[in-house]
Amino acid sequence: MKAAAILKRIFEYALILFIIITINFLLTHYMPGDPILHLIGEEEYYNLMASNPQVIEEMREKYGLNKSTLEQYWIYLKTTVTLNFGYSYIYKQPVLDVLLFRMKWTLMLLIPSVIISAFLGAFLGIKAGWKPGSQFDILTTPLMLLINTTPTYCISIFVLTFFSFTMGFFPFGGMTSGGLSGLDKALDIMWHMFLPLMILVISKTSYDYFIMKSSVIEISEEDYILTAMSKGLSDRDVLSKHVLKNALLPYITVVCMQLGFSVAGTMLVEVVFSWKGMGTLIQRSVQVKDFPMLQLSFLFISVCVIISNIISDLLYIAIDPRIKEGESRAQ
Amino acid sequence: MLNKKTSLAPKMGMLILMFFVAVAIFAPIISPYDPNTITSPYLKPSREHFLGTNDIGQDIFSELIYGARLSLFIGFFSAFIVTLVGSVLGIVSGYYKGIVGRIIMGVTNIALVIPSLPLTIVLAAYMQASIWNIIIAICATSWAGTARIIRSRTLQIRELPFIKIEHALGVGNLQIMFAHILPNVLEVILIKGTLAVSSAMLTEAGLSFLGLSSSTAKSWGSILHYAFFRNGVLNNYWWWYMPPIICISLCVLGFMLLGYHGKGKNKTTNKMELT
Amino acid sequence: MLAIKDLSVEFMTDHKVKAVDRVSLNIRKGTNTTIIGETGSGKSVLILSILRLLPPSAKITGKVIFENSDLFQMSKKETELIRGRKISYIPQGSGNALNPLLIIGYQVAEPMIVHKMITKKQAPQRSIDLLKRFNLGNEERRIHDYPHTLSGGMKQRVLVAMGISAGAGLILADEPTKGLDKSRVFMVVDCFQQLKSETILCVTHDLDFAQVIGDYVAVMYAAQIVEYSKKDDFFSKPLHPYSEALINSMPENGLKALKGFAPPHDTYSYSGCRFFERCSFKSDRCRSDPPLVEFGIRQVRCWKYAD
Ligand SMILES: Nc1ncnc2c1ncn2[C@@H]1O[C@H](COP(=O)(O)OP(=O)(O)OP(=O)(O)O)[C@@H](O)[C@H]1O
Ligand SMILES: [Mg+2]
Numbered sequence: 001m002k003a004a005a006i007l008k009r010i011f012e013y014a015l016i017l018f019i020i021i022t023i024n025f026l027l028t029h030y031m032p033g034d035p036i037l038h039l040i041g042e043e044e045y046y047n048l049m050a051s052n053p054q055v056i057e058e059m060r061e062k063y064g065l066n067k068s069t070l071e072q073y074w075i076y077l078k079t080t081v082t083l084n085f086g087y088s089y090i091y092k093q094p095v096l097d098v099l100l101f102r103m104k105w106t107l108m109l110l111i112p113s114v115i116i117s118a119f120l121g122a123f124l125g126i127k128a129g130w131k132p133g134s135q136f137d138i139l140t141t142p143l144m145l146l147i148n149t150t151p152t153y154c155i156s157i158f159v160l161t162f163f164s165f166t167m168g169f170f171p172f173g174g175m176t177s178g179g180l181s182g183l184d185k186a187l188d189i190m191w192h193m194f195l196p197l198m199i200l201v202i203s204k205t206s207y208d209y210f211i212m213k214s215s216v217i218e219i220s221e222e223d224y225i226l227t228a229m230s231k232g233l234s235d236r237d238v239l240s241k242h243v244l245k246n247a248l249l250p251y252i253t254v255v256c257m258q259l260g261f262s263v264a265g266t267m268l269v270e271v272v273f274s275w276k277g278m279g280t281l282i283q284r285s286v287q288v289k290d291f292p293m294l295q296l297s298f299l300f301i302s303v304c305v306i307i308s309n310i311i312s313d314l315l316y317i318a319i320d321p322r323i324k325e326g327e328s329r330a331q
Numbered sequence: 332m333l334n335k336k337t338s339l340a341p342k343m344g345m346l347i348l349m350f351f352v353a354v355a356i357f358a359p360i361i362s363p364y365d366p367n368t369i370t371s372p373y374l375k376p377s378r379e380h381f382l383g384t385n386d387i388g389q390d391i392f393s394e395l396i397y398g399a400r401l402s403l404f405i406g407f408f409s410a411f412i413v414t415l416v417g418s419v420l421g422i423v424s425g426y427y428k429g430i431v432g433r434i435i436m437g438v439t440n441i442a443l444v445i446p447s448l449p450l451t452i453v454l455a456a457y458m459q460a461s462i463w464n465i466i467i468a469i470c471a472t473s474w475a476g477t478a479r480i481i482r483s484r485t486l487q488i489r490e491l492p493f494i495k496i497e498h499a500l501g502v503g504n505l506q507i508m509f510a511h512i513l514p515n516v517l518e519v520i521l522i523k524g525t526l527a528v529s530s531a532m533l534t535e536a537g538l539s540f541l542g543l544s545s546s547t548a549k550s551w552g553s554i555l556h557y558a559f560f561r562n563g564v565l566n567n568y569w570w571w572y573m574p575p576i577i578c579i580s581l582c583v584l585g586f587m588l589l590g591y592h593g594k595g596k597n598k599t600t601n602k603m604e605l606t
Numbered sequence: 607m608l609a610i611k612d613l614s615v616e617f618m619t620d621h622k623v624k625a626v627d628r629v630s631l632n633i634r635k636g637t638n639t640t641i642i643g644e645t646g647s648g649k650s651v652l653i654l655s656i657l658r659l660l661p662p663s664a665k666i667t668g669k670v671i672f673e674n675s676d677l678f679q680m681s682k683k684e685t686e687l688i689r690g691r692k693i694s695y696i697p698q699g700s701g702n703a704l705n706p707l708l709i710i711g712y713q714v715a716e717p718m719i720v721h722k723m724i725t726k727k728q729a730p731q732r733s734i735d736l737l738k739r740f741n742l743g744n745e746e747r748r749i750h751d752y753p754h755t756l757s758g759g760m761k762q763r764v765l766v767a768m769g770i771s772a773g774a775g776l777i778l779a780d781e782p783t784k785g786l787d788k789s790r791v792f793m794v795v796d797c798f799q800q801l802k803s804e805t806i807l808c809v810t811h812d813l814d815f816a817q818v819i820g821d822y823v824a825v826m827y828a829a830q831i832v833e834y835s836k837k838d839d840f841f842s843k844p845l846h847p848y849s850e851a852l853i854n855s856m857p858e859n860g861l862k863a864l865k866g867f868a869p870p871h872d873t874y875s876y877s878g879c880r881f882f883e884r885c886s887f888k889s890d891r892c893r894s895d896p897p898l899v900e901f902g903i904r905q906v907r908c909w910k911y912a913d
Contacts, residue, residue, distance in 0.1 A: 016441050023450075031457040038457070149583040151533055153540055154555070154576040157564055165567050172565075223697055224705040229659055230695035231717040231768075232686045245707045264448040268537055272559070282449070283541050286456045294453050301449045309444060321752040322706055 009313050013306045020302045024295045025076045035065055042289035044089035085299075086292035090285075095296045098281065103300070105175065106277030109193060110259075110266055113200035118255045120201070121208025126247070128209070129216030130239055140209070147206040153268035156199050160272060163195060170195050173274035196273045200266060204258075211254050215247040222246070249319055256312035260305030344588025351582055355399040362393040366549055375570070382570045385554075386561040394549050395574050401550040402582070405462060406532035409469040413531070414524040417474040421481025422516065426489055426508050439478045447472035451534060455543040462548050465538055469531050477523045484516045522590050529586035536579050551575040607805050608633040608656070608693075608776055613668035615648070615655050623871045625651040627829040628668070633776070638798075638806040640816040640837075642852065643826030644868060649809040652826070653778045656807075657689055672776070690717035694774035699762030700785030704753035710737075710764055711749025717772035736767040740797050759790030766797045770804070777801065779808040783815050795819060813856050817841055825849050828868045828880040835904040845906040847885045879909070 028038040036056055037045040048055050060066060064075045079085075088095045124144075128137040147155070164170045171177070175192050176185060219225065220243060228242045267279030274280065278297060285293040354361060363381070366389055374384040382391040424435035451468040458464035488494060489512065497507050538544060539552025542560070546553075558564060558572040610633075615626040625648040633639050641649050654660050656670050656677065670677040672693065677685070689695075694717065697703035704713055714736055715729035724732055730749055737745040740763040753761060762782055769777050782798070783791045791812065798806070798819045810816050816823055816837070823840040825833040825848065833846040844850045851864040866884045879885070879892040891909050899911040 012440070013444075016444050019441055020445060023445075027453065027457055032459075033457075145584070145587065146580075149529075149587055150576070150580040151536060151583075153537070154580060157555075157559060157572055158576065161564055161567050161569070161572075165565075223702040226654075226659055227695070227697050227703045227765075227768075228705070228716075230657055230689055230697075231772075232688070232690035232720050233716075234686055237720070242705055242708075246705070249707070261446055264446050267448070268540065271541065282452060286452060286541060286543060289456065291457075294456055298446075298449045298453045301446050302444075305444055305446050320707070322754045 005317060006314065009310065013310060017303070017306060020299060021077065021080050022073075024080075024299060025073055028076075028291070028295070029065075029069075029072060035063070036060060037289075038291045039063060039086065041089055041291050041293070047089075085296045088290055088293050090288055090290045090293070095292045098293065099278070099296055099300060102276065102278050102281045105275060106263065106266060106270070106279065109197055109200060109270070109275065109277065110262055113197055113204055113266075114255070114259055114262060117201045117204035117208055121205045121255075122212050122248075122251060124205070125209045125212025125251075126216055126239070126244070129213035129247075130220065130243070132213075132217055137213075141213075144206040144209045147202055148210065151268070152199060152203045152265065153272050155203065156196070156269050156272035159195055159199060173272070175275060193275070196266075196269050196275055199269055200262075203265075204262070207258070208251075208255060212247065212251050215250050216243060219243050219246045249316070252319070253312040253316045256308055256315060257305075258308075259311075260301070260308035263301045263304050340588045340591055344585045344590075347581055347585030348589065351399050351403060351578075351585070354396055355403045358396045358400050362390075362396040364390040364393040366390060366393040366397045367547075373568070375568075382574055383568065385557055385571060386563070391554070391571055391574065394554050395551070395578065397549050398551045398554055398575065399578065401462065401548060402532055402535060402552070402579070405466055405469075405535045405550065406528040406582075409466050409473075409531035409535075410524055410527035412466075412470045413474045413527050414477055414520060416470070417477025417523070418481050418513075418516070418520050420474070421478040422485050422508050422512055424478070425482040425485025426504070426512065435478070436482065439475045439482070442472070442475035443479065445472065448534065448537065451538065452541065452543065455538055460543060460545040462544060462550075465535055465544055468538070469534050473527065473530065473534075477520075477527065480519060480523060481516055484519055485512055488512050488515050525586050525590040529583045529590075532579070532586075533583060551579050555579075607635040607672070608807070609669075609671040610652075610656070611669040611671065613652070613655060613666070613670060615651050615660065616665045618663050618665055621872060624829055624874050625664075625871075626655065627874060629826075629829075629831050631824060631831060631834065633805060633807055634822075635775075635805055636803060637821040638802075638808065638819050639822040639824060640820035641807070641809045641824045641826055642811065642813065642816055645811070647826040647868065648829045649826055650780050653695070653780050653807065653809055656778060657693060657695055658685055659695070687721070690774065691721045691772045692774055693776045693778065694769040694772065696765050696769040696777060696779040696782060698781045698784045699760075699765050700758040703765060704756075704761060706753055709750050709752060710756070713753075714749070714764060714768045714771055717768065717774075721772050723772060732771070733767070736771055737764065739800060740767055742767075757790075758786050759793050762786065762790070762794050763797055766794070766801075770801065774804075776805045776807070779806060781809050781811060783810060783812050791815060813852065825852070829871075829874060830880065830907060831905075832881070832907045833905065835906075839904060845904070845911060846881075846908050847887050847910070848881050851884075 029035050031038065034045070036059055039059070040048075045056070064072050067075075083096060085095045087093070088098055091098045124140055128134070128140050131137065160173070164172050171192050173192075176188050177192075180188050225238060225242055228238045233241065263278060266277065267282060269275070270277045270279030271283050278301075282294065282297050284290070285297065368389065370380075370384060370388040370390070372384060372386050372388040374380050374388070376383045380390050380392065382395065385391055385394065420435050420439065424432040424439070426432070450472050454468040454471060455465060458468070494507060494511060497511060535544070535550060536552030536555070539548075539550050540556045540559070542553075542556050544550065544553055552575070554575045555572060558568070558575070563571040610629060610631040613626055613629045614624065617623040617625060627648075629652060631639075641652070643649055651660065651664070655664070655666050658666070658677065660666065666678065668678070672688070677688065680688070704710070711730050711733040714733040715724065718724045718732060719726060719729060733749045734745045737748065742748055742760060742763055753764075756764065766779075766782070769779070779798075782794050786794065791814075795815065795818050798808075806819075808816075808819065820837045823833075823835060823837050824831050825846060827846075827848050833840070833844070833849045835845070840849065841853065844853050848864075851862075853859060854862040855864060864884060869880055869883065874880070877893070877895050879888070879896045882888055882892050885892065887910055889909070891912075896907050896909045897912050898905055898907050901911075
């Protein structure tokens with residue numbers, strides 16, 4: 001039964017991936033402008049136009065741009081499936097290589113921030129949700145709301161000017177000071193990543209906090225909590241044995257799902273701190289219209305979202321005894 | 332105590348929003364200069380230039396006031412489209428459980444998984460930089476959340492006895508959907524709509540901050556873009572970068588406070604669904 | 607066994623709601639008392655207030671004497687020791703009263719575990735024994751199941767088993783038959799009949815059920831108890847006009863439903879009989895608060911019997 005549900009989800013995600021690839025195809029071929037420009041990026045296109053227009057014609061041939069839409073689509077699918085995403089003329093490298101290199105740096109911020117904030121948000125959210133209206137709740141909720149409503153890049157700018165420019169505690173951005181190796185280098189990187197990491201942690205914590213808080217409040221109002229209290233359990237035990245388990249179920253899945261979307265969320269923070277990860281990569285690619293790079297980034301982030309969705313679904317299926325055949329949370 | 336607090340929040344939200352809307356409407360009257368006129372660049376705050384001038388010598392205070400116009404316009408306009416499309420698709424797919432409903436639901440579920448900020452950025456990058464293209468990019472990706480929640484509410488409501496009676500009486504489908512189901516999901520639509528304005532404004536600000544909006548459009552996000560990329564932050568010209576940050580955050584806070592009110596009031600609405 | 611004296615419960619929400627108004631009730635050891643009354647009359651609130659299970663917004667006054675001590679004077683810790691062990695609560699089974707993420711066996715044995723009467727290891731065997739008493743069927747396997755696999759009637763039996771699991775002398779049950787069809791109601795009746803020796807206070811809408819399991823009947827109307835009597839007296843000759851109307855509405859008496867609704871809570875502060883609008887015996891004196899008239903242990907709150 002569970003296997004069938006899992007298979008169904010996986011099929012759905014495969015379909016979504018296919019659709020995303022199709023969106024990319026449509027963007028390249030049907031957005032205003034020459035598809036070749038979209039395939040190789042603006043800068044290289046104008047270079048070639050000026051110096052060597054016949055190379056462009058050769059490319060048109062190679063990508064089958066003179067053929068029918070269906071054939072073009074087929075060629076596009078084939079190149080995508082073989083992980084041939086094209087070449088970035090800006091970076092003078094295949095886009096995939098550039099992306100994988102940059103991804104490493106993004107993950108270095110992303111993974112610790114997601115984990116730390118998942119714990120922090122859960123802890124604070126439980127505390128506030130279990131006794132709504134308590135002093136703790138009254139102090140924490142407005143603070144979290146403030147963090148939640150201020151875009152992360154705004155917080156980043158603020159923090160950067162204060163801690164780096166005014167106080168001089170941290171570097172102005174970037175990732176290393178250069179010329180270091182071994183332990184010194186590691187420490188140096190940590191020093192550089194402290195501020196962006198903290199900002200990601202607090203902004204994700206505020207998000208997780210509200211999820212956990214509302215989840216705990218909702219669960220506290222369930223009949224079975226009253227049942228548990230009527231058995232003589234202490235408040236602590238009601239919380240740990242009955243509320244927590246039920247509240248953690250939606251929480252874990254939401255936090256997991258958020259993992260993929262967070263790749264996009266770190267983007268603007270990276271830009272502010274000139275952290276050379278995916279975010280700055282995308283930002284730069286937009287500026288120079290490096291379309292192959294943009295396309296791959298979009299595809300890649302989508303894959304991250306899909307993977308985190310799958311993990312979250314699997315967790316849900318594994319934890320929740322109620323999940324039945326073909327029943328999905330989406331409804 | 333607590334009840335007073337909960338009813339205070341939406342009032343505060345309303346107050347904040349009314350302030351910004353008033354500023355936006357009366358921008359030409361309030362603003363001391365035309366934000367496009369050029370004087371000396373990088374002036375510090377003074378009597379003539381309340382918040383100084385930017386890198387090309389435009390009055391920042393006036394930019395900010397006109398920025399309210401553009402930011403709110405993009406926010407409201409996109410939210411209107413998003414909510415309209417999402418609501419219609421949600422009601423229709425919840426009402427017709429058959430093939431139509433399933434197709435819409437399938438598309439919605441897919442749209443929910445597609446990461447919207449990157450897609451918006453890619454779309455905005457392909458199109459010429461203009462506010463209309465930003466609106467299109469925002470709308471293309473954010474209707475799905477509304478559609479999903481409206482659908483699940485419609486599914487509940489269509490099972491209620493009074494709808495079944497209408498059905499048996501032979502009342503037309505369109506009439507049931509829009510005269511009977513719509514009023515019952517209106518509250519959720521309004522809450523979602525309120526939150527949609529703030530999320531559209533946030534997306535717009537993000538895109539503009541990245542430099543994806545047209546260079547002449549003055550929104551809070553684009554002021555921040557120039558403040559950041561033209562060394563306003565590096566030189567710690569707080570009068571340049573702080574005001575747009577405060578405006579964006581306050582405005583979003585206003586919408587959130589307003590939206591939260593509805594959340595608290597309607598207990599049957601799953602709070603997590605709304606966020 | 608349990609003496610409720612002048613118990614009032616008021617909810618301090620937007621508009622104050624007095625859900626229970628000066629209720630006094632004596633529960634004798636080894637008897638079954640049922641509370642009947644229409645929806646919103648305050649039955650559930652009354653039951654929950656005894657174990658202090660109401661949210662903080664509820665302001666409770668009065669006394670509840672159980673085994674010579676006032677439950678409302680107890681510390682939190684003392685209350686926790688009473689709950690489940692001395693007085694247990696059986697919620698209605700058609701709802702969400704069982705934790706969906708815990709197996710039935712654990713939930714049934716939990717009161718014993720909480721009060722350190724058994725260890726966790728002994729729990730499965732004890733739940734099997736308990737569930738066998740109520741014929742759940744296939745108990746050895748069932749205890750490992752999750753609640754969603756049970757029908758409403760089965761859940762109710764699990765809840766009853768849970769209620770007696772730690773050997774509480776007093777059982778409070780809130781509408782154990784709500785939302786069940788007739789055959790399931792019989793199963794619950796079965797369960798309760800096995801508990802004949804215990805003391806039970808049971809809320810119900812179902813007059814047939816009250817007739818089968820109760821020794822005493824208390825009728826609640828608009829936050830007050832309007833009649834209290836032995837079951838047989840009550841069903842053969844109800845005194846209060848509202849009780850009479852209730853009995854007339856039973857199917858075997860021709861389903862004559864009572865017209866109208868109980869008055870809204872914000873009118874409770876006015877004087878006069880709360881049943882006034884719907885009463886067919888009303889007279890002018892009913893405009894002032896009716897007295898509680900006693901005939902032995904029988905009580906009725908009506909002017910009709912005042913002389
Ligand atoms: N937590 C609460 N906060 C505010 N008011 C409440 C609360 N719980 C109950 N009430 C109010 O108290 C009154 C009595 O409710 P109660 O649940 O006791 O009715 P009941 O007799 O059990 O009805 P039913 O037969 O429908 O279960 C109702 O008007 C209800 O609105
Ligand atoms: Mg009740």
